[in-house]
Amino acid sequence: MRKGLMVLSLVLACLALVAELAHVWRGYEFGSFGTSDFIEYWSAGQLLRQGKSPYDFDALYNVERSVGWSEETPLIMWNPPWTLTLMLPLAFLPFNIAAFLWFCVNLAILFACSAAAWRLFAPERFLRQVGIAWIAAFVFMPAIFTLQMGQISSLVLLGVAGFLFFVARGNDILAGACLALTMVKPHVIYLLLVTLCWWIATRRRWRVLLGLAAALVGLTAVVLCFSPHCVEHYLLAMREPPLYWRTPTLGGVLRILLGWEHRWLQFFPSVILSLATLICLIVKAAEFDWDQAISPILLISVPTAAYGWSFDQVVLLIPYIQVISLIVQNGRERIASSAPVLLVLLLTNGLMCWQNWRGLDDLYQFWVPLALGAIYIYSRVALCHGGHKEHK
Template sequence: MSSEQTNTSSTEGVKLAGATSSTADEQSGKSSVGRKVAAGAILLAGVGYVLTLFVMGLSDRNAAERDFISYWAAGSLAVQGGNPYDPEAVRQLEVNAGRDRNAMVLVMRNPPVALPLVAPLGLVSPKVALIAWLILLIGSFGASIWLVWLMHGKPGSSYHLIAIGFAPALACLMAGQFGMFLLLGVVLFLYSEQRRPMLAGAALLLCTFKPHLFVPVGVVLALWIVTARKWRVAVGCVGAVTAALGIALAIDPQAVNQYLSFMRAGEAASERIPALSVALRFAISPHSTWIQFVPLILACAWAGWYFWTRREQWNWGDHGMIVLLVAAMCAPYGFLTDECMLLPALLAGVYTAVERKRSLVPIAFFAGAALLELLAGVEMKTPYFMWTTPAWLVWYLYATRGSIEAESRSISAPAL
């Protein structure tokens, strides 16, 4: 056989082997995709079945027993031309929906920018509104988990599924609270701030639904926008807030005055909320409301210093998580449901700990303890949940120690 024939045979053999390998890879890929599609279909069918059973058991009274009823009542009053922040008008609606007359009236404490979101709820019955609201919350939760997974490079592990057992998220769904929107706002900002700054700014609208939880973050955000000249983020934020406020005033022209009057009444100040700042106030002087704002002021001062000393290497996915955790811990008041917004920090700590081969026992202990308390029926307003915000901060510091300052690990959005 000639050398030319030998080379030809060799080349054809290589091509045949390559084609066989390529075919095998394609078949393997198709098989993998097929398995994922099948698994996804089974999961969706299971979720759909559970939701169907859940929805069938709902009634107006079920809605009236949740925090959600305050949003429905506010929406109802807003679309009817009433005052969504009037405790007596809210009480009457809630009692008519099935709430116990002796139960505490639940008035929506969110500022008027939230009215465009809750107003449509008032167009339907409490039961229908609750179903739509839960679908919206679950969709926001799922989108947030997916975006966090993308931000961390689509890891092959399933650690992001830890989020499903995160006690604040489950508590938020059980109560029908706003926490999921805070989470979505934080995640959308982190996902978009480098490549889509205006979208990142607009996402901050969701955080204004409970602005007292983000004051130190706001301090850093303002400094960052000015020093890094991130004007498009500012434009997106101001534009979104202005639009939401404009819609709110179109629905209720007196919304701002009504909200300010309600807040000046200071009903929230009389509650023993499971927050460190509130505990500090009741320990020193129960009637001195200003005391519970001291931790917030100190946190703002610390946040300004923390940013300024790191402004050249600032990374929201790393440094920003610490500020967010401190802001939640030092908030003048807050509940377990609000801690949904800390999920990106919790998962970032998990991924970093796995990468650096650090133990996951601390987060398993903290998350497990919070989940057991919740499932055991411990009331969220009791002091037994006061430990959670410090625990999430301790976990993040433990998981990322030495890594944040040593490297500037970006979690900006990859291409979809």
């Protein structure tokens, strides 16, 4: 009975949301909520479906100008070619409809991934309290930033969540295929990829690699059907990568402190941590549990990635939901230990919101993964009082 009511409530809420969104989509245009970054993906898709190079910056600029872009330089899509296949269906639609639909897709991804994370960390409370995860997700500011910008960082989150879901069920092919979604921004979760290589080699889970490779080959093949030289054009574009960005990562901070001309500092943290992680796994990790390892992996990867933005921090929704699950499982009788965690989470989201409202440089969001990491460690020490089922 309770399950039926929950499903009915969810269906009614979704219908109400769709009705409201359908009412406003007619006024949707560049500059509306969820369009500022989406324009680069839609414009690149326009070039691709016409058989042109999505990495032709002059052509990209002309397309962007046609739908309202007013800056003097184009907003460039630096993502790998296979990204275009995922966004290609939207390129066959007018910009306003495509942007509106992508906003809806992003909403659905956040709903699905927060529910999947809740099921992972609080399986016994999934049906009764999954609404807590949904509420938590939509007050998580990186999720709001992703929606606001019309970003594709949500695909990385979906890929990680899908990988965890399928690997726990022994479906290695689909687990690997889900990881293809993370390849739109592989640098954001680079330590997951390092750990994955070690795990596949030591556990002989080669089907995961097969699923990943098959998905990437398939996605790339679609792109090559439209633009046979797309991969070549991407590699040419990446000869001059955008190392001028002031990113909220450790590499960006090091360059500001030690000299902006030292480009190698951008990559130094991720290289060192990749080697350190691999050594630790080889030496110490006889037992390994993805469910318990994923949060530390993400919390270290995001702030030390070669580059990334505040909306890329949406992948931290997974450790964030884990902390929320620990608070809920802690119970009312231990509210004294839970209250500080909840308060700090609220303050963290509030400060992020304030920084965004004031229009501060994204560089100043560097502290967010560090704060979430500290909250996570405290929560595991102070609140954790039970184990989760292992999936090795």
